[in-house]
Amino acid sequence: MSTSAVPVPTFTRTVLGRPRIGPHRELKRALERYWSGATDRAELLGVAAGLARTDRAAMVAAGLDSVPVGTPLYDHVLDTAVLFGAVPERFTGITDDLDRTFAMARGTADVPPLEMTKWFDTNYHYLVPEIGPATAFSLHAEALLTEVAAAVAEGVPARPVVVGPVSLLLLAKAPLGGTAAPLDRLDDLLPHYVALLSALAAAGAAWVQLDEPALTLDVDDTVRAATRRAYDLLTSADDRPAVLVATYFGDAGPVLPDLLATRIDGVALDLVSGAAPDAGLDWAGRLVVAGVVDGRNIWRTDPDRALELLAALRDRVGSPVAVSTSCSLLHVPYTLVGEAGLDPQLRSWLAFADEKVAEVADLATALGGAAVPALDGARAALADRRSTTRVHQPQVRSRVAGLREEAFRRGDEAHRRMVQGTRWELPPLPTTTIGSFPQTTALRAARAELRAGTLDRPGYDARMKAEIADVIALQEDIGLDVLVHGEPERNDMVQYFAEQLGGFATTAQGWVQSYGSRCVRPPVLFGDVHRTGPMTVGWAAYAQSLTTRPVKGMLTGPVTILAWSFVRDDQPLATTALQVALAIRDETVDLQNAGIGIIQVDEPALRELLPPRRSDRAAYLDWAVRAFRLATSGVSAATAVHTHLCYSEFGEIIDAIADLGADVTSVEAARSAMELLDDLAGVGYTRGIGPGVYDIHSPRVPSVAEIRALIDRAVAAVDPRRLWVNPDCGLKTRTPAEVEPALRHMVAAAVAARSELKIRR
Numbered sequence: 001m002s003t004s005a006v007p008v009p010t011f012t013r014t015v016l017g018r019p020r021i022g023p024h025r026e027l028k029r030a031l032e033r034y035w036s037g038a039t040d041r042a043e044l045l046g047v048a049a050g051l052a053r054t055d056r057a058a059m060v061a062a063g064l065d066s067v068p069v070g071t072p073l074y075d076h077v078l079d080t081a082v083l084f085g086a087v088p089e090r091f092t093g094i095t096d097d098l099d100r101t102f103a104m105a106r107g108t109a110d111v112p113p114l115e116m117t118k119w120f121d122t123n124y125h126y127l128v129p130e131i132g133p134a135t136a137f138s139l140h141a142e143a144l145l146t147e148v149a150a151a152v153a154e155g156v157p158a159r160p161v162v163v164g165p166v167s168l169l170l171l172a173k174a175p176l177g178g179t180a181a182p183l184d185r186l187d188d189l190l191p192h193y194v195a196l197l198s199a200l201a202a203a204g205a206a207w208v209q210l211d212e213p214a215l216t217l218d219v220d221d222t223v224r225a226a227t228r229r230a231y232d233l234l235t236s237a238d239d240r241p242a243v244l245v246a247t248y249f250g251d252a253g254p255v256l257p258d259l260l261a262t263r264i265d266g267v268a269l270d271l272v273s274g275a276a277p278d279a280g281l282d283w284a285g286r287l288v289v290a291g292v293v294d295g296r297n298i299w300r301t302d303p304d305r306a307l308e309l310l311a312a313l314r315d316r317v318g319s320p321v322a323v324s325t326s327c328s329l330l331h332v333p334y335t336l337v338g339e340a341g342l343d344p345q346l347r348s349w350l351a352f353a354d355e356k357v358a359e360v361a362d363l364a365t366a367l368g369g370a371a372v373p374a375l376d377g378a379r380a381a382l383a384d385r386r387s388t389t390r391v392h393q394p395q396v397r398s399r400v401a402g403l404r405e406e407a408f409r410r411g412d413e414a415h416r417r418m419v420q421g422t423r424w425e426l427p428p429l430p431t432t433t434i435g436s437f438p439q440t441t442a443l444r445a446a447r448a449e450l451r452a453g454t455l456d457r458p459g460y461d462a463r464m465k466a467e468i469a470d471v472i473a474l475q476e477d478i479g480l481d482v483l484v485h486g487e488p489e490r491n492d493m494v495q496y497f498a499e500q501l502g503g504f505a506t507t508a509q510g511w512v513q514s515y516g517s518r519c520v521r522p523p524v525l526f527g528d529v530h531r532t533g534p535m536t537v538g539w540a541a542y543a544q545s546l547t548t549r550p551v552k553g554m555l556t557g558p559v560t561i562l563a564w565s566f567v568r569d570d571q572p573l574a575t576t577a578l579q580v581a582l583a584i585r586d587e588t589v590d591l592q593n594a595g596i597g598i599i600q601v602d603e604p605a606l607r608e609l610l611p612p613r614r615s616d617r618a619a620y621l622d623w624a625v626r627a628f629r630l631a632t633s634g635v636s637a638a639t640a641v642h643t644h645l646c647y648s649e650f651g652e653i654i655d656a657i658a659d660l661g662a663d664v665t666s667v668e669a670a671r672s673a674m675e676l677l678d679d680l681a682g683v684g685y686t687r688g689i690g691p692g693v694y695d696i697h698s699p700r701v702p703s704v705a706e707i708r709a710l711i712d713r714a715v716a717a718v719d720p721r722r723l724w725v726n727p728d729c730g731l732k733t734r735t736p737a738e739v740e741p742a743l744r745h746m747v748a749a750a751v752a753a754r755s756e757l758k759i760r761r
Contacts, residue, residue, distance in 0.1 A: 009206045009207065009242060010287055010320050010322075011065040011066035011157065011207075011287070011322050012065055012320075012322050012323065012364045012368070013063060013064050013065055013066075013322060013323050013324070013360050013361050013363075013364035014064050014065070014066040014067070014068070014159070014289065014322060014323075014324050014360070015059070015064065015068065015293075015295075015324055015325045015328070015329055015356070015357055015360060016068060016161075016209070016211075016246055016248065016268060016289075016291070016295065016324060016325055016326075016327055016328045016329075017068050017161060017295075017327070017328025017329060017330055018055050018059070018068065018328070018329050018330070018353060019329055019330055019332070019333070019334050019353050019512070019513065020051070020055075020071050020072065020330065020513065021511065021513045021517075021519055022047075022051050023334040023335065023509075024509075025511055025519055026047055026050075026051060027047060027048060027051055027073070027517075028517040028518075028519055029517075030043065030044050030047035030048070031044065031073065031074070031516065031517040032517050035102070035106075035699075041098055044073070044098075048071060048073055049147075049150070051071070052069065052071045052147060052150075053150065053154070055071075056069065056151055056154065056156045056158075057154070057156075058354070058357075059357060060155075060156055060157075062354075062357045062358055062361055063361035063364075063365075064157075064357065064360070064361065065157055066157050066159045066207060066322070067151070067156050067157055067158055067159060068159050068160075068161045068209060068328075069147055069148060069151050069156070069158045069159065069160050069161065070144055070147060070148075070160045070161045070162065071147065073098075073101070074101065074102065074105045074127075074515075074516050075105065075125075075126050075127050075515065075516065076126070076161075076163060076211075077119075077126040077127055077128075077129065077163055077168070077171060078101065078104060078105055078114070078126070078127040078129075079101075080129075080162055080163040080168055081104075081127070081129035081131075081168070081172075082097075082100075082101050082104070082140065083139070083140055083141060083144065083162065083196070084137050084138070084139060084140075084168075084189060084192050084193075085135075085136060085137050085138035085139070085140060085192075086129050086130070086131050086135050086137065086172070087100065087104065088104070088114070088130045088175060089134075090111050090112075091103050091104055091111065094108075097140075104127065105127055105516060106516070106697075106698050106699060107695070107698035107699070107700045108700060109700050109701075110700075112695065112698070112700075113127070113695075113697075113698050114127040114128055114129070114130060115127070115128040115173065116128065116515065116697060118607065118608045120213060120249045120612060121249065121608055121609050121610055121611065121612065122249075122296065122331055122608070123331075123512075123514060123520070123522075123563060123564050123605065123608060124330060124331065124513065124514065124515065125514060125515035126171070126515075128171065128172065128173050129168065129171070129172040129173070129182075130172065130173060130174070130175045131169065131172040131173075131174070131175075131182040131185055132174045132175045132178045132180055132182070133178070133180050133184075133185075135185065137185075137188055137189050137192050138192065139192045139195050139196055139199075141196055141199055141200075144160060144162070144200075145199055145200070145203050147160075148160050148200060148203045148204065148205050149203050149204065152203065152204035152205070157206065158204070158205055158206075159205065159206070159207040159208065159209050159244070160200055160205050160208050160209070161208075161209040161211060161246075162196070162208065162209070162210055162211070163210075163211050164210035164211055164212040164230075164245065164246075165186060165189055165190060165193050165210075165230050165234075166183075166186070166212055166214060166215065166223065166226055166227050166230055167211060167212045167213055167214035167215070168189075169182040169183045169185060169186060169189065169226075170182070170183060170214040170217075170223070171214060183222070183223070183226055186226050186229065186230060187229075190229075190230060190233050190234065193230075193234055194233065194234060194237060194240075197234060197237070197239075197240040197241060197243070198237065198239045198240060200240075200241055201239055201240050201241050202239075205241045206241055206242060207241050207242045207243075207244055207265075207266075208240075208241045208242070208243055208244070209244045209246050209268070210234075210243060210244070210245055210246065211246045211248075212227075212245050212246065212247055213246075213247060213248050213249050213250075213327075215227065215245075215247050215252050215255045215259075216247050216248065216249050216250030216251060216252050216270070216273075216274065216612050216613075217250070217612050217613070218612075218613055218614050219254055219255050223255075224254075224255055224258045225258075227255055227258045227259065228258045228261060228262060231243070231245065231259060231262035231263075231264050232262050232263075234262075235262055235263035235264055235265075236263070242265035242266065242287075243264045243265050243266070244264075244265065244266040244267070244268060244287070244289065245259055245264050245266070245267050245268070246267075246268035246289070247267065247268060247269060247270065247274075248268065248270040248273070248274075248291060248295075248326055248327035248328075249270060249273055249327060249612055250270065250273050250274050250611075250612040250613060251270075251273070251274030251275050251613070252267070252269060252270075252274060253274070253275065253277060253278060256277055256278075256281060257281065260281055260282060260283065260284070260286070264286065265286055265287060266286050266287035266288065266289055266322075267286065267287075267288060267289065268289035268291060268324060269288065269289065269290060269291055270291045270326040270327060271290055271291050271292050271309060271313075271326065272291060272292070272293075272294045272295075272296075272326035273326060276309065276312065276313055276316065277313075277316070277317065279316055281317070283317045283318060283319040284319075285319055285320070286319055287319065287320050287321075287322060288313065288317050288319050288320070288321050288322070289321075289322045289324045290309070290310055290313055290321050290322065290323060290324060291324050291325055291326035291327065292306040292309055292310060292323060292324075292326070292363065293306070293323070293324070293325045293326065293356050293359050293360050293363070294325070294326055294356075295325035295326045295327040295328055295329050295330075295331060295332065295356070296326065296327060296331045296332070297332070297566055297567070297569060298332055298333070298350050298351060298352060298510075298524065298566045299349060299350065299351065299566075299568075299569055300349060300350065300351045300355075300359070300378050300381055300382060301351065301356075301359050301363070301378065302378075302382055303359075303362070303363065303366070303375040303378050303379060304379070306363055307363065307366055307367060310323065310363065310367050311367070314367075321367070322364070323360050323363045323364040323367060324360060325356060325360060329353040329356060329357075330512075330513065331512060332352050332353050332356065332512065332566075333352045333353065333507065333509065333510035333511055333512055333521075334352060334353050334354060334509075334511075335352050335353065335354040335355070335509075336350060336351070336352050336354070336355055337354070338508060338509045339507055339508055339509065339510070340508075341508050342505060342507065342508075343505065345384065345388070345390075346505055346524070346526055348381045348384065349381050349382075349384070349385045349526070350524070352510070358374070359378075362374050362375055363375075385570075386570070390527060391526060391527040391528065391568070391570070392527065392528055393502065393503070393527070393528035393530055395530070396503075396528040396529065396530045396579055396582075397528065399582060400575065400578050400579060400582065403578070403630070407630055407633060407634075408626055408629040408630050408633055409629070409633055410629075410632070410633045410635075410637070410641070410661055411637055412637075413661075413686070413687065415637055416637045416638075416640075416663060417663070417687075419637050419638045420637075420638060420639075420640045420663065423597060423638055424550055424597070424598075424640075426481055426482070427481060427754060428720055428721065428723075428754050428757055429711070429720060429723055429724070429725050429750045429753055429754045429757070430481040430482060430724055430725070431479070431480050431481050431482070431724075431725045431726065431746065431747050431750050432480060432481060432482035432483070432484070432552070432666075432690070432724060432725075432726050433475075433480065433484055433726060433727055433730075433731060433743070434484075434600075434602075434644050434666060434726060434727055434728075434729050434730045434731070435484050435486075435487055435493075435552070435554045435600065435602070435644070435730045436484075436486065436487040436490070436493070436730035436731055436732035437471050437484070437486035437487070437488070437731050437732070437739065438731055438732065438733075438734055438735055438736050438739055439488070439732050439733075440736070442463075443463075443467060443488050446460055446463045446464070447460075447491060464488050464489045464539070465542060467486065467488040468485045468486060468488060468539065468542060468543050468546070469546055471484075471485065471486035471488070471543075472485070472486075472543055472546045472547050472551075473546075474740065475549075475743075476547060476549065478740070478743050478744055478747055479747045479751070480549075480743070480747060481549065482549065482550050482551075482552060482598060483543070483547060483549050483550065483551045483552070484543075484551065484552050484554060485539055485540060485542070485543035485551060485554070486543075487554060487730075487732070489539060492520055492521065493556045493560075493564075493602065493730070494520075494522070494523060494556055494560065494561050494564040494565060495520075495521055495522075495523050496535075496556075497535060497555075497556055497561060498523030498525070498561070498565065499523075500531075500532065500533070500535045501529055501530065501531060501532070501535075501580075501583055502527070502528070502529065502530040502531075502532055503525060503526065503527040503528050503529040503530060503579070504523045504524065504525055504526070504529070504565070505523065505524045505526060506521065506523045506524070507521055507523075507524070509521075510522065515697075518733060520564065522564055522565050522566050523565045523566070524565065524566050525561075525562070525565045525566065525567045525568055525576065526568055527568070528579055529576065529579040529580050529583055530579070530582075530583060531582075531583035531586050531587065534587065534590050535587055536553060536554065536555065536587060536591065537553075537587070537590050537591055537594050537596075540552075540553045540554070540591055540594065540596050541594040541595065541596070544594075544595055544596060550597055550598050551596065551598075552596075552598045552599065552600045552642065553588070553591040553596040553598070553599040553600065554600050554602070555584055555587055555588065555591075555599065555600065555601045555602070555631075556584075556601070556602050557584065557601045557602055557603035557606075557627075557628055557631060557643065558577045558578075558580035558581040558584055558627040558628065558630075558631050559577060559603050559605055559606050559609060559624045559627060559628065560602060560603050560604055560605040560606070561580050562576060562577055562580065562605075562609070563605030563608050563609050564605060573609075573623070574623035574627075577623055577624065577627035578623075578626075578627055578630060580627070580631075581627040581628070581630040581631040582630065582631075584601065584631040584632075585630060585631050585632070585633070585634045586634075588601070588631065588632060588634055588635050588639075588641075589634045589635060592635045592636065592639050596639075597638065597639055597640065598639070598640045598642060599632075599635065599639060599640070599641055599642070600641075600642035600643065600644060601628065601631055601632050601641065601642070601643050601662075602643060602644040603628060603643050603644070603645060603660070604644060604645055604646040604729070606624060606628075606645055606653060606656065606657070606660075607645070607652070607653050609624065610652065610653060617652075621653065621655075621656040621659075624656065625656050625659045625660055628643070628660050628661075628662075629660065629661055632661070632662070633661075640663045640664065641661075641662050641663050641664075642662060642663065642664040642665070642666065642688075643660060643662040643664075643665050643666070644665070644666045644667070644729075645657065645665065645666075645667045645668070646667065646668040646692075646728060646729045654676075654679045654680065654682070654685075657680075657685075658680075658685050658687075662687065663687055663688055664687065664688030664689070664690060664724060665687065665688065665689055665690065666689075666690035666691075666692065666724065666726050667689070667690070667691055667692060668692050668728045668729060669691035669692045669693070669710070669714075669728065670692045670693055670694055670695040670702075670710060670727075670728050674691055674710060674713045674714055674717065676691060677689075677691060677713075677714060677717035677718055678717065680718070681717060681718070686722070687722065688722050688723075688724055689718055689722055689723060689724065690723070690724030690725065690726040691710075691714050691718075691723075692726060692727055692728030692729070693707045693710040693711055693714070693725055693726070693727070693728075693746060693749070694707060694726075694727040694728060694742055694743075694745075694746055695727075695728050696727050696728050696729050696730070696731055696733070696734055697728070697729070697733070699734070699735075699738055701738055701741050701742045701745070702742060702745060702746075703745060704745045704748045704749045704752075705749075707745055707746050707749040708749040708752060708753060711725060711749055711750060711753045712753065715753065715757070720757055725746060725749075725750040726746075727742075727743075727746070
């Protein structure tokens with residue numbers, strides 16, 4: 001029997017969440033229409049409600065007997081912060097609740113947004129709540145209750161999903177200048193969660209899912225005590241739904257005794273990233289939701305391994321077991337329907353969200369003892385994937401096996417700095433951008449025409465060259481010191497390379513939400529990776545021919561290519577990373593030989609793949625750093641190697657950033673108020689650094705004074721001889737009308753700061 005005072009319903013098959021942007025990115029387009037003023041609140045909310053209704057019906061039709069509900073318009077962490085009134089004071093003057101939420105996400109002309117960072121080790125970005133001693137919590141559950149009521153009225157076994165209190169506070173930050181830990185506010189927050197549970201029960205929810213992924217991190221006694229205190233209180237009332245605590249992205253083993261000491265009714269375990277629970281725990285009849293279907297990758301589930309794990313778990317816990325995904329399916333595309341262009345053999349190895357829902361249902365049926373013919377198809381596809389010769393390239397494997405240590409070294413840093421300084425003679429505080437310029441409607445139309453065959457390759461190349469010429473001329477007019485070609489030919493910083501590398505495939509509709517309305521199409525890395533020819537050299541060389549100022553060659557690094565792809569799971573990531581690194585290395589050498597003297601190899605995902613547990617991090621950082629060094633160590637000392645990192649908590653990997661050996665590292669810093677600089681100073685970082693002074697993920701144009709304040713803060717923390725001035729990230733998602741004035745302000749601020757530096761000397 002469960003220790004809960006609440007009669008506990010049960011279920012046998014579910015998922016922890018679904019994609020939410022729309023199978024054809026309907027919500028993305030509705031959001032962008034709303035932000036542009038082309039549509040109103042009613043249409044936006046109507047699109048969102050329609051998508052949620054369609055998803056609920058699809059999950060019921062697929063056989064799920066518990067359906068997650070609660071669809072955020074922008075981000076689930078932001079929604080939870082707003083749900084409990086955690087709205088920073090600078091936004092409280094915005095009276096419309098919807099516009100206030102979007103202002104927190106995107107900022108306004110006068111108010112900067114919340115900080116944004118990666119959702120654990122995924123490529124999804126969440127908004128970081130600001131919670132301090134003055135935060136006045138209050139419950140605002142109208143939108144969630146409306147969605148639950150709609151689902152219940154449809155006869156859907158609705159399970160509302162909300163970020164749990166411990167994770168919400170652990171993921172939050174104190175307001176700028178504050179020192180109190182958000183977790184200190186737990187006792188003030190919990191009564192509002194209690195009120196929410198009561199309201200959800202009244203709305204007809206039999207279960208509520210409280211997501212606590214932070215409990216798979218390294219939890220100390222403080223966090224364990226907070227967890228016990230939180231769930232003792234949340235489960236103490238009788239007028240509540242059954243409570244499912246969902247842990248994912250790692251192993252929740254250390255905190256399971258604390259959860260099971262409360263009256264929670266179920267625990268969801270990630271059995272893809274984590275281990276099965278230890279024997280000897282007292283489950284007391286609680287439901288165990290077993291995440292055996294990978295919610296983060298797109299390979300078909302091995303049914304025999306999954307069923308073996310499920311049966312062993314059922315025997316071990318002595319409690320009901322429901323089949324589920326390891327985490328929300330937010331991280332995979334909607335469906336393989338529409339992917340007719342994929343090679344049929346490769347397609348047979350894959351499962352997107354709809355297919356994973358079907359896998360969950362089939363596994364639950366098989367666990368119940370019934371025969372499931374569909375699982376035989378999965379077994380055949382897995383056998384085919386293991387035996388095919390198209391996955392392995394002997395020459396690639398031989399090259400990796402023959403690597404020597406000198407392939408990972410670039411030589412003396414001081415010598416590189418001297419010869420590069422002589423070559424370029426850049427001014428103090430040199431200005432540059434991160435790489436991409438706005439992807440206009442005309443550029444996207446040209447790519448669509450090329451795919452459709454209505455524009456031939458020479459015509460397409462002519463359009464791209466015209467855009468490059470315009471971007472070079474604009475940068476010269478603005479006064480930037482180091483230029484870029486703007487990347488008009490690139491649909492995405494990873495997909496572009498995947499389309500030209502052996503071992504990859506790309507999808508037609510495999511969109512995944514990155515943040516807000518931003519979507520990406522991760523390529524599928526299915527085999528040994530190799531370069532089939534130059535990928536960027538022609539574009540970079542053309543751009544350099546248009547100017548006497550240096551133009552950076554722009555490449556994506558091996559770790560980011562892995563992080564932003566769906567990667568094969570049949571060999572260690574470290575091995576795959578070296579294969580990708582060798583392909584990038586070949587490109588850097590060709591760029592150098594074409595006269596490109598500055599090459600930027602971006603690794604924005606370096607922090608993203610960091611394992612949640614500290615005990616696993618050293619091994620990851622070792623191979624990640626080695627892959628970057630392999631990719632960049634083929635060029636001479638006179639060629640400057642830059643890299644770019646963005647939207648992560650960098651403090652935990654600061655030593656690795658230094659070990660990359662890049663001559664200049666640009667980093668996201670505008671939203672986080674330059675907090676990285678103190679970390680760099682702490683490890684004695686001596687190379688060039690470009691902390692971002694312009695937040696490109698907001699449409700607002702920062703003033704000269706605002707940028708100057710950030711430059712002054714950077715100058716106070718870093719030797720100005722090593723300091724570069726640049727935006728936080730690429731400009732692809734912004735409009736030309738936003739970009740040009742912002743860059744002019746950035747250059748003006750840098751020139752003013754440069755002038756004062758000369759006076760001080």
